[in-house]
Amino acid sequence: METVAERAGVSRALVSLVMNNSPKVSDSKRTAVLEAAAALGYLPNLHARSLAQQRTKTFGIIINDIHNPFFAEVVSGIESAADGHGFSVLILNGGRDPDRERRAVETHLQFQVEALILVGTRLDDGALVRASQVTPTVIVASGSDHPGVDTITANDRIGAALAVDHLVALGHTDIVHLDGGDNISSRHRAGGFELAMRAAGLEPRVLRAGDGEADAEAAMAQLVEDETVPTAIFAFNDLLAAGVLDILKSAELSVPNDVSVVGYDNTFIAELNHMSLTAVDQPRRMMGELAVRTVLERIEDNRTEPTNLDLSPTLAVRGSTGPPKRDRITR
Template sequence: MTTSIKDVALLAGVSVATVSRALGNGPVSPALRAKVEAAVAQCGYRPNLSARRLRSQHTRTVGLIVSDICNPFFTAVGRAVEDVAYRAGMRVILCNTDENPDKEAMYLRLMQEERVSGVIFAATRATADALDTAELGFPVVMIDRAGAAARCDAVLLDNRLAAAQLVEHLLERGYRRIGGLFGNTSSTGAERHAGFAEALQRAGLPVAARFVAPSAAAAQAELAAWLPEETAPEALVASNGLLLLGAAKAVRAAGVAVPQRLALAGFDNDSWMELAEPGMTVIEQPVEEIGRVAMEMLLERLRQPERPPRKVVLAGRLVARGSSLARA
């Protein structure tokens, strides 16, 4: 039995309503306000957020739905989201979907039951395309991946451009047989593949792309199988940090020289990219900015529900390192 606002009122000799007003910022005389604060301090009162949320009908809670918080990209994004959210007096509920549409649906339902103020969502391709954000009952900001048709706010990387940039970098450095490893569940993977393919076609080169499950292990297995083949590439583009990690492991296990026998390049400037010899060439995403902007857009949307949806497209930054050194 915890102490409630009633106990405070009794102790301070005022009404329940006055306590509520003194704690929020209602109009209350300095004298009573002082009495209330004294009583609160004396009995160690803590407001019950469930009751407050029920009565006031807004939860000051946002959901953050990502595929896997263990992916450093989402960790960093999530951290930025939380910082902005807590600073705005909102709480964050984190959900990991493992790129599983069933889990996505389950968590979306949970968000409805929580009556969240809004959701920041990195959806799989399937869900992003099918999602009807209007009937959800709360605003959604898409991150990383956006549904083609989704009429809602989003903050994204210019994936096509970034992938093309990577290919052109490799072409410049003298590589020709360029392969690609892409995630098979996200629209991000698809877009990066599109930019990859376009750039190669512009150069009149064949595109050799493989799609894998979005995990380091899958990428490692795929590349391990690919390396001994005749079609094995001279340079490889990996569609995100996890896949690049897997690729690097496969390369190391096979004892393949980087970049002499195989150049590597990918996405996400994770902490190890600099450290793995000879340094990984990557497109760095502005991870902190993505999370911050997403949360800010959500807050903006809550203030102005009728504002037309907006998509913020951020640019990646090419960080060239030893793994794509110019060909001898």
């Protein structure tokens, strides 16, 4: 900076003003400084700036699993919203590991980020509350059972109801839900499934499965063996649904003729023509954008009461669902 100032024949302070494009710099000096900077390849040191300015204009994102395309889209939403408000975004990968996430929180805090956006976090409530006391913190897309911390979610119960209602409207009465094992979302979706089924006057059947393709196997094997394959299956997520599709194929049951299948998340997998999976869709980008808005309210409008935004999912109807076969309708 010193060097740039000398070369442009001005003071350090003036260089600073130019770099922050302050309006109160004469055009002549401005171009002189800009030229000198370009000639010297000068780039301001962000650490020094942050230190002097006592702010970073930066959000810290922790993404639970960088491999998960669902999270990727949330991050896109965050990035564009942050960008629109002049904030940068630092991404740290949680790697599905609460411990690593804890370290990531610490790193972000050391970086003096102005807010923490936790996407699909697995952090325990204690850690979450602690973080939220240090800096504005918002949790995106991982349950809503964190008291006092801002959250952005898409309602799993409504999502499940969407799936059920779609199937019921098609004429299905025998619907099985394969759940996602032991996590908040899974409990909510299963709960929503049961509620919606009962509301339609139907008996819910829920089978324990998991969140991976392979988890479909055990649950499905049972159905096939017992010859209690329903006319429709609602899976915890797209991956599980992919497993279901596969097993139905090997059992020589056609989709959607013999069995309809609904997934959840509407990822990329659901979209593959080969799958053409009807799936519940969460407004991922929107969730990211709202996360930014939520923390901005804390930073700029200094809101203090916690906010819990719960959005409504939608249903993407594709080829994996259709009316049940006549001869399989029991009542």
